[in-house]
Amino acid sequence: MNPGEVTVTAHTLHVPDPIGGSVATAARDLFSSVAPEPACGPDQAHTVLGRKGLLFKEDATRLALCAVHRAFGLPPGKLTEPLPGAEHTAVVVSSNVGNARTVRDIVAGMRAGSAHDVSPLNGPNASSNVIASTLAIRYGFTGPNLMVCSGATSGLDAVRLGALLLRGERARRVVVVGVEPDDEVARGLAALRPAVPGTTVPVPLRAAAACVVLEPGGAGPRLGTVRRHTRPDDIAGDLAPPAALRLTAPGAPGAGGGIDLTPHLGEVYGALGVVQLAVAAAWLDSGQASGPGGALITCGDGEDGYASVRLDPADVPALAGGG
Amino acid sequence: MHVAITGADLLTCHGGTDATFAALAKGVDGSQDLRFYDTDRINVTRGYHVDDTADDEEELPLRAGRWLARCVLGAVRQAGVDPAAERVSVIVGTGLRELRAMERWAVDGVPVRRRDLHFTTAVREVLPEVTEVITVSNACSASGHALALAQDLLAAGEADAVVAAGCDAMSESMLTMIGRVADAPTPALRPFQEGRAGVLLGEGAVAVVLRRAADAGPGALATVLATGLSCDAHHETAPDVGGIVEAMRDAHRRAEVTPHDIGLVLAHGTGTALNDPTEAAALDTVFAGAAPGPLVTGIKGAIGHTSGSAALMSLLVAAWAMRSGSVPATAGLAEPIEAAAGLRLVIGEPAPCDARVAQVNAFGFGGVNAVSVIGVDR
Numbered sequence: 001m002n003p004g005e006v007t008v009t010a011h012t013l014h015v016p017d018p019i020g021g022s023v024a025t026a027a028r029d030l031f032s033s034v035a036p037e038p039a040c041g042p043d044q045a046h047t048v049l050g051r052k053g054l055l056f057k058e059d060a061t062r063l064a065l066c067a068v069h070r071a072f073g074l075p076p077g078k079l080t081e082p083l084p085g086a087e088h089t090a091v092v093v094s095s096n097v098g099n100a101r102t103v104r105d106i107v108a109g110m111r112a113g114s115a116h117d118v119s120p121l122n123g124p125n126a127s128s129n130v131i132a133s134t135l136a137i138r139y140g141f142t143g144p145n146l147m148v149c150s151g152a153t154s155g156l157d158a159v160r161l162g163a164l165l166l167r168g169e170r171a172r173r174v175v176v177v178g179v180e181p182d183d184e185v186a187r188g189l190a191a192l193r194p195a196v197p198g199t200t201v202p203v204p205l206r207a208a209a210a211c212v213v214l215e216p217g218g219a220g221p222r223l224g225t226v227r228r229h230t231r232p233d234d235i236a237g238d239l240a241p242p243a244a245l246r247l248t249a250p251g252a253p254g255a256g257g258g259i260d261l262t263p264h265l266g267e268v269y270g271a272l273g274v275v276q277l278a279v280a281a282a283w284l285d286s287g288q289a290s291g292p293g294g295a296l297i298t299c300g301d302g303e304d305g306y307a308s309v310r311l312d313p314a315d316v317p318a319l320a321g322g323g
Numbered sequence: 324m325h326v327a328i329t330g331a332d333l334l335t336c337h338g339g340t341d342a343t344f345a346a347l348a349k350g351v352d353g354s355q356d357l358r359f360y361d362t363d364r365i366n367v368t369r370g371y372h373v374d375d376t377a378d379d380e381e382e383l384p385l386r387a388g389r390w391l392a393r394c395v396l397g398a399v400r401q402a403g404v405d406p407a408a409e410r411v412s413v414i415v416g417t418g419l420r421e422l423r424a425m426e427r428w429a430v431d432g433v434p435v436r437r438r439d440l441h442f443t444t445a446v447r448e449v450l451p452e453v454t455e456v457i458t459v460s461n462a463c464s465a466s467g468h469a470l471a472l473a474q475d476l477l478a479a480g481e482a483d484a485v486v487a488a489g490c491d492a493m494s495e496s497m498l499t500m501i502g503r504v505a506d507a508p509t510p511a512l513r514p515f516q517e518g519r520a521g522v523l524l525g526e527g528a529v530a531v532v533l534r535r536a537a538d539a540g541p542g543a544l545a546t547v548l549a550t551g552l553s554c555d556a557h558h559e560t561a562p563d564v565g566g567i568v569e570a571m572r573d574a575h576r577r578a579e580v581t582p583h584d585i586g587l588v589l590a591h592g593t594g595t596a597l598n599d600p601t602e603a604a605a606l607d608t609v610f611a612g613a614a615p616g617p618l619v620t621g622i623k624g625a626i627g628h629t630s631g632s633a634a635l636m637s638l639l640v641a642a643w644a645m646r647s648g649s650v651p652a653t654a655g656l657a658e659p660i661e662a663a664a665g666l667r668l669v670i671g672e673p674a675p676c677d678a679r680v681a682q683v684n685a686f687g688f689g690g691v692n693a694v695s696v697i698g699v700d701r
Binding site: 082086091096097100102103104106107108109110111113114115116118120122123124126127128129130132133134136137139140141142143144145146147148149150151153154157161164165167168170185188189190192193225228303304305307 | 361363364365366367418419420422425426428429430435436437438440441443444454455456457458459460461462468471472475476478479481494495496497499500502503504552553554555556557558559560566569687688689690691
């Protein structure tokens, strides 16, 4: 193990309601092989988290809490003291529309009466970093705390900044979460985007959360350097070695094929890069991989550009740039 | 690894960089009656608008992104950076993104595109060849976080130059939550003032271009030694002395300075009941034993709480104050609170200053703290 390497030491997928149903596709087969059990929705978050502390928590915050709670294998209920190592743990969350509905509701409530008709308990949700700070408060994570709202590349931007916090010795562990809700405001915003080229009907939005835990020199798969690029298959040299698993950006299969998860999951927007990384990590851990080569994943879209990263098995010499 | 600021630009209620510094030197309170909102319902009447709209004009769309684009372009031109020739990353720190556009779409039916909520499009319209644009939404310390990440990207060799930026326009939802917790509308923002009434929002944008100090050549505006980051993990909206102290000590450790080295502090100083005594207590703790301690000033009484921009705006003021040898007084401050008795606050008139190292504080909702240490050659 190289302490300079960033490794994925835990991962969870928390996707309550994929659109794919029972239709057999490569995306469905892959996803159900690594996440066979359905995840609870935000209104059932208490079954994972216990009942306390969920009042006025938005759907995205609840799903993010579920993903982190499960990543650390915790029983339901609030912790009585911070998690071991929490003081050196950073949090990086990717979400673009997590608090959109609350922001709409605050304005609509005020316009219908006055500011005094709005609950002060909704105040924290007016600030877009509420998901990241809620995770810190619940688990005692006092390391750097970042909220990334970067559009379609946001998930892998969050992964990249998480790795950067480790390389900069700002944390010994980073909890990276990607999450989006699918409430009516989030759906309304999603309906404004152009359809993916070659399709006429946009893939419906679905709520999703995923968590990956990054640590230097751990026993898990090794994370390469996240690269940004302008075309979906314009992969830089250090990403190029053949990958046994190729996860592509929505609607943009690479020249060598690959799996687009969104026909099964739905559009998960700012959650996607983290969801893909958690799928790749689970796939590598499951022993389904045969032969050399890890996973190469790409998220993004034609408007925001694309981001890609490799995830390689723990026991193979590094092919990707370690940064 | 130190990084140099080779270009900078900002925009506030007073105008551009020169106009803003001139207003700060005179202690001008730039607040005005709020435009665009039903102030009776919202229970907030004053604020520090960027003046981009004629009296008979409607609110322009996507104001934060316009100001951001102007400042990023200005800073890049001043630095002489060519995004077509080298790897240039842009990290935008913002509290409220373009949530104002989302509000107007959801409640008033004003058209918006989903991608306009973040700032990739706004930056690429003026600088299409930048390697990437990353929007970090870290409340009122967002541009301090952007600065920390920019320095880390340069240290890791993942970029040749990085633009760290901040921008925010007011949002109706945030104004509503400020009005919700106020008994009566706040008449003025008065940092560390006895009997202060609370915060008022400011608007604007700011951008700095950073390079590895070894690559920068002469003429840098300032050197960024380090930024310390911490999260209180304590309360969703209330600050915590322990978390703020940790961010300050992290900054000093990374910058390899001691409290004795720091001659000037740009305080977060929001004029709220909670921030000011908490910040004063943290400064007392960290600078205990470093008597007489640094000069302390704050700029929010003059330009408002500019949210995501606040950290980098304070940083540019700190650099300007050290270069000019004169620290602007804290606009709005006449009689400090008892909790700030241990601070050398600059009150009334500008103070002469021979500091070469300054500390810049920024704290945000959710307990997200960013404290930067910068230096200038004189």
